[in-house]
Amino acid sequence: MIIDAKDLIVGRLGTFVAKQALLGEKIDIINSELAVITGKKEMVLAKYKQKADRGVPAKGPHYRRQADRFLKRLIRNMLPFKQERGKTAFKNIMCWRGVPPEFEGKETTKVPGASIEKVPHFRYVKIKDIVKHLGGKVE
Numbered sequence: 001m002i003i004d005a006k007d008l009i010v011g012r013l014g015t016f017v018a019k020q021a022l023l024g025e026k027i028d029i030i031n032s033e034l035a036v037i038t039g040k041k042e043m044v045l046a047k048y049k050q051k052a053d054r055g056v057p058a059k060g061p062h063y064r065r066q067a068d069r070f071l072k073r074l075i076r077n078m079l080p081f082k083q084e085r086g087k088t089a090f091k092n093i094m095c096w097r098g099v100p101p102e103f104e105g106k107e108t109t110k111v112p113g114a115s116i117e118k119v120p121h122f123r124y125v126k127i128k129d130i131v132k133h134l135g136g137k138v139e
Contacts, residue, residue, distance in 0.1 A: 002028045004108040005035040005095075010074055010127070012114035018078040021089035030103055032095040033067035033128040033138070036116055044125045045133045052134050065136030067127045068095040 001020065005013060013035060017027050037044055052063040064070045072095045080086035096103070116124060132138045 001025055002030060002103055002106055002108045003111060004031055005029050005071070006031045007116040008035050008111055008114045009116060009118070009124075010035050010037050010071065013111055014075045014078045016111045016114065017075055017093060018089070021079070021092045022085065024089075024092070026092045027094070028103065029071065029093070029095045030099050030108070031097075032071040033097050033126065033131070035071060035127050036124040037127070037130065038119055038124045040123050041125050041129075045130060048130050048134060063134060065131055065134050066097070067131050067136075067138070068097045070127055070131055071095045 003013070003017065013029075017029065021027055048063070051061070055061050064073055072093060075093055075095075076090055079089055081090060128138050
């Protein structure tokens, strides 16, 4: 299953992907840097900056500064990762920045109810903006 994350809400995308992965489906998410998190930009950026600054560099917590890994970590939090079935489901999920050559021209699956058009306002932040705010490189 290939999912294009462009203009999809991360929470709704993540729950759909987590459920499908627990059922044994192999999932590839393309354009992961274009997924969005709803909320005021200042509030969302402050929340993730505060989470990233928490702790000490030697022990963590460590937040990913690449868009594909950032999204994969958000999806991991929606799985029972400490159980065996959660670990195997997590291995079935792959996130990609942009569209890799092997997925060009292939049909993508729509996630029901996850489009940004569902939000009545324009308050959202793309993952690439969050990653850039955390100090990551954006291509």
